[in-house]
Amino acid sequence: MTLFEKREIPDIYQKIEYVDNNKSLYEADTEDQFGQEKYHLYTVALIPEYLNTVLKKDNQFVQKTYYQNNLGYAIRMKDVNNIDSYLKSQFKSNHKVIKRSLNRLESCFNINYKTFFGSISKEEYSFLMSTLKEMLVRRFTQRNDEHKKLREWNIILDKTFDQINRKEASLFIIYDAKKPIDISLNYHFDKIVFSALSSYDIDYHKFGVGHVEMIKLVEWCLKDQFEYLELGYGDLEYKRRWCNHIYQFKYQVVYNQQSRIIPILAKIELFKLSIKEFLKEKQVNLIYNNIREKFSINSSKPIDGSESSLEKRTITEPDKFKNMVKIDPEIEQYKFLRTLLYEFLYSTVEHKDNTFIFMISDSPKSFLIRGKNNAQQITYRN
Template sequence: MGLLQTVNHNFTQKFFENGDFNPLIGEIYNENKNESFENPNQNLDNTNLNAVYLIEFVPPFFKLKFNASKGQLSSFKYTYFKGFMCDLRTSKSLDDYMSTQLGKKKKKVVLSRLRRLETCFNIEYKTFYGEIKNDECDALMDAFNAMIKKRFNQRGDTHSSLKTWDFYKEETAALIRSNKACLFVIYNDNTPISISINFLFDNVFESAISSYEIDYAKFGLGNIIVLKKLEWCFDNCFNFFNMRYGDYPYKRMWCNTVFEYDSYVVYKKSITKYLKAFVVTKKNQAITYAILNKDKFKALVSLRSKLKGKSNNTSNADVEQPKEACFKALDNFMESNYKNLVPVDIKGDEFAFLRKPIFDLQYSQASKTEDMACFKIDNNTYVAKNTKTNKYFILELA
């Protein structure tokens, strides 16, 4: 192990998801409930006490007391990344919370998209908590995995949960049956279009991983599944809805509490380990600061380049983004004039690329799936028809 290397432990993932207490921890004080509970696993026989340990992502409402069975452990504590949470204790209902936190305008937008989703599709909401069949859970987790990959491929990124997906696939059903986890699913005609896995401890609801079919992006499924989970929290007496780390606009919109995760650099008392732990702490604080302020550093680099008369030709802002294909209104269209008009089924893989344009059209027209028909004129030209209003729309691919 290198001079400044540490043994790392993500407290949030290990504690809430795996139910794993690091043996270095002797006791945890829960400020939310004003109570302490001991670690049932305090056996340090297999723990290398010559190493320095980094226990990170500890929510501030948990205070750690370290195991003293093999001699005194000491620690340096510092704040880490921001966390985002909905404290529901001061709200009587979901409607009350949304009115206070989102405000009239944003609340109206979210509820409007919810109504539009339910108008356009045959929507069903289901929460798996306490009971789920193994084969159903396996099928949902496979669909969930595919959703995450599809969404993050679109963003040119990889979701960190995929690195430990085997754990989620193998353990979720058992965790649901023991009331330690729940799955939220939004279905359209019995097909999952949004899935979220969440972990539960006392009155804390940990919103862990969520994703949705990107073809439905227009309907704001991300906000709708947050709304439905918050509704469940109110119905089931959960006071804290924790959306964890990751600073995104939708979290700031929903959350009334922004906190900082704590990190502990833990070591067995000695001069050499003290010095190593001190340097590790300062190094990690510097790294955290750099990550949190990366936009400022980018701005400084950009300003410096401009002052030197240089331009950044590779900037994303200078790259023209491709426009999404969309249907446009078509006047005076006569089906009888097109003998080669071929009906297409967007449910099949061959015409899957038409789903998002069709769903976007449904959103704008507030039209039901059964009222929409789609036809192919040629490989680059497609026509959609609202059979209820008899209106036509054309899609021309480049």
């Protein structure tokens, strides 16, 4: 999605416009003259179906457009009246489960939201991007995988600060008090918001933080009258469930028809394209991924690396435990208890500020989670 991330547009195009209304989202300088193009053959992939490209006039170029097997996922905002009606239309009977994620999160924590769009300090930017990277590493380590964007992290880090301050990118944050628990990096082009990279603190996974992020992004797009919330390619379940506009990407080969050699090279390029699309149609890439997963080791590594079995027991008389020591799950030594604490909060709808963890001195490897109205004993057994 080079258009959104790098804002790179081949100089062969005069303008790019929305298919729905023919409104232009990009138009080249009218003073540009044909003949300044650097190349005689252009191949442009992953053009969203909802965009049209228009070549510069009075040139000798031919544009061939084909559809790729790559599916794109977007939310067309003109079809969204409000978030509640959209959840009902997209999730049907499950819409209450999605809304519950938001309600439970806000009931159990001191949740607040912030968007950096047009202004961010270098210090804040460095902290948030470092946190986002940590979230990605931890989440994908748990899956025994690596996010491909981590390979180009330094490039992203160098360019995005200026893009945010120029309103070409934004950072959307969900905070638990002052702690970021979900960060979404988005790129902007005209009235399109491209959700390029996001992650969350996996300790909060029970609360469906990813769904809360999407709810807030849709609300923001409605408020600021964006045309599309673009989620890009990649067939993932959450995209299929959230998006009301699933489409095929377009691939264009643009070449100088007056050249003797270039049309031949264009035919070669089109042949290569047909081979790639044939392999995608036969799902060769999925076969490769399945083989890689079968040979991977520890594909479901526990978050804390513990091999102990876990016993949870509801406690109706927590005062019977006399010898207890209050502990802080934010301390590194006890961080493995955070997920258990947050699962307790989710199931009981207790608030974090009123809930505490105690080590039970008389029972080795045993802890008590106690809220205002509920309590639970956690025991690790080898």
